[in-house]
Amino acid sequence: MITETVIQQAASEITRQAAIRIPDDYRSGIRDIRSSEQGSLSCFVLDTMIDNWDAAVADQRPMCADTGLPRYYVKFGNEAAIQGGFVALERALRRATADATAKIPLRPNRVHPLTREDHNNNVGARAPEIEYSVEPDADWLDITTVHKGGLFGTDYRMLFPGDGWDGIKKMFLDTMIQFGRRGLACQPAIVGVGIGGSKDTCMVLGKQAACLRVVGDRHPDPEIANLEEELKELGNQIGMGPMGFVGNSMVVDCHIEIAHTHTGGMPVSIHSFCLSSRRAVVRIFADGSSEYRTDPQWFTPYHRREEVE
Numbered sequence: 661m662i663t664e665t666v667i668q669q670a671a672s673e674i675t676r677q678a679a680i681r682i683p684d685d686y687r688s689g690i691r692d693i694r695s696s697e698q699g700s701l702s703c704f705v706l707d708t709m710i711d712n713w714d715a716a717v718a719d720q721r722p723m724c725a726d727t728g729l730p731r732y733y734v735k736f737g738n739e740a741a742i743q744g745g746f747v748a749l750e751r752a753l754r755r756a757t758a759d760a761t762a763k764i765p766l767r768p769n770r771v772h773p774l775t776r777e778d779h780n781n782n783v784g785a786r787a788p789e790i791e792y793s794v795e796p797d798a799d800w801l802d803i804t805t806v807h808k809g810g811l812f813g814t815d816y817r818m819l820f821p822g823d824g825w826d827g828i829k830k831m832f833l834d835t836m837i838q839f840g841r842r843g844l845a846c847q848p849a850i851v852g853v854g855i856g857g858s859k860d861t862c863m864v865l866g867k868q869a870a871c872l873r874v875v876g877d878r879h880p881d882p883e884i885a886n887l888e889e890e891l892k893e894l895g896n897q898i899g900m901g902p903m904g905f906v907g908n909s910m911v912v913d914c915h916i917e918i919a920h921t922h923t924g925g926m927p928v929s930i931h932s933f934c935l936s937s938r939r940a941v942v943r944i945f946a947d948g949s950s951e952y953r954t955d956p957q958w959f960t961p962y963h964r965r966e967e968v969e
Contacts, residue, residue: 661741662801662944664748670942670950671756672763674805675730677940679722679764682713683954686850686912686937689875693848693896693909702907706848709902709935724936727766728807730757730782731789733872733958737798741946750790753803757781757788769810791864793963799946804956806871806939813845813932816863818925825887828855828928832891833898835930836910840900845932847910848902850875851895854929857919866929869915871939872958879916880964888914902935912937917959920966 687710694706716723732753736742742749758781761768770787771778782788795802815835819827832853839845852870854862878885892914901907921927943951 661743662946662948663743664752666944666948666950667742667749667801667803668752668756668759670944671732671753671803671805672760674803674940674942674952675756675760675766675807676764677952678730678805678807678938679727679760679766680716680720681940682716682723683874683937683939685874685876685954687713689850689912690848693912697901697907697909699901699905699907701905702901702903702909705902705905706909713936722764722766723938724934725767726809727764727769728934728938729769729788729810730760730766730805730807731791733791733793733804733806733868733956735793735795735802735804735958737800738794738796739799740801741799742801749801753788753790754783758783791868793958795960796962801944802941802957803944804872804939804941804958807934808867808871808938809846809934812843813839813849813934814863814867814929815839816859816927816929818859818927821924821926823926827926828853828887829891829894831928832930833894836895836932837898837900839932840898840904840910843904846935847900847904847932848912849935850912850933850937851891851914852931852933853891853914853916854927854931855916855918856921856927858921859927861919862921862927862929865917865919866931868958869917870931870933872956873915874955875913877913877915880961884916884918888916891916 854866895911901909
């Protein structure tokens with residue numbers, strides 16, 4: 661039986677890890693694009709990013725002044741048992757968020773949208789967000805925290821079947837150019853693309869694609885995997901690099917997730933993660949022990965299943 665106390669302690673720890681330590685896959689991705697970057701200012705930004713991450717670990721302080729909006733993705737094994745149920749789980753995550761905000765500390769970014777009042781702890785109405793997924797034949801609980809900015813770096817369009825693959829590529833290029841020119845995202849970043857579903861599903865898929873897959877991961881469908889590679893290459897050919905300076909390293913990686921959609925449309929969403937790709941994961945086993953990692957392993961074969969079981 662997994663207890664509320666264990667969940668709160670583990671969630672506090674992954675919140676600390678996400679704020680301070682950059683995942684190894686993202687660090688490697690930045691080093692790779694740094695090796696091919698030609699722009700002097702872009703190279704300076706990339707070098708400074710790496711120096712900043714090292715300083716954050718050395719000082720045990722958040723890597724960015726804007727610590728984003730902490731959110732959680734919970735994947736529970738079908739046989740997992742939580743003492744107190746999901747009410748206890750959500751209570752533990754809210755308490756962990758407030759505790760981490762005070763102790764790490766995190767910037768208390770969450771405010772009431774109209775009155776602008778805040779509780780000084782990143783907790784409020786529907787905050788932090790908690791999304792769920794289930795996995796068969798397991799009794800563990802995976803909790804992923806992601807610290808992503810909540811303002812920009814997102815776009816959506818309802819394309820049509822006739823727009824086809826080229827329409828997706830055109831939208832991707834248009835969006836990335838606007839992100840760079842108007843300062844609507846922190847580049848370079850992992851870019852997630854959601855294709856299909858209804859509008860709300862499409863938006864969720866795009867954000868999850870950006871935040872819950874590691875650099876170098878490819879979709880199991882070869883055609884989608886090829887499109888991921890092509891979009892990454894296109895994004896790095898528009899002439900902009902880190903922070904919108906001249907360069908060729910805007911996209912660290914591109915991940916696509918799909919959902920079956922209405923026959924008359926092809927919704928597409930694009931999400932740019934932060935230049936500090938902040939995520940951390942804990943797996944809590946039935947005996948209360950924990951294992952920490954940075955790969956969410958969210959998109960399992962079961963999660964992507966298409967057929968009736």
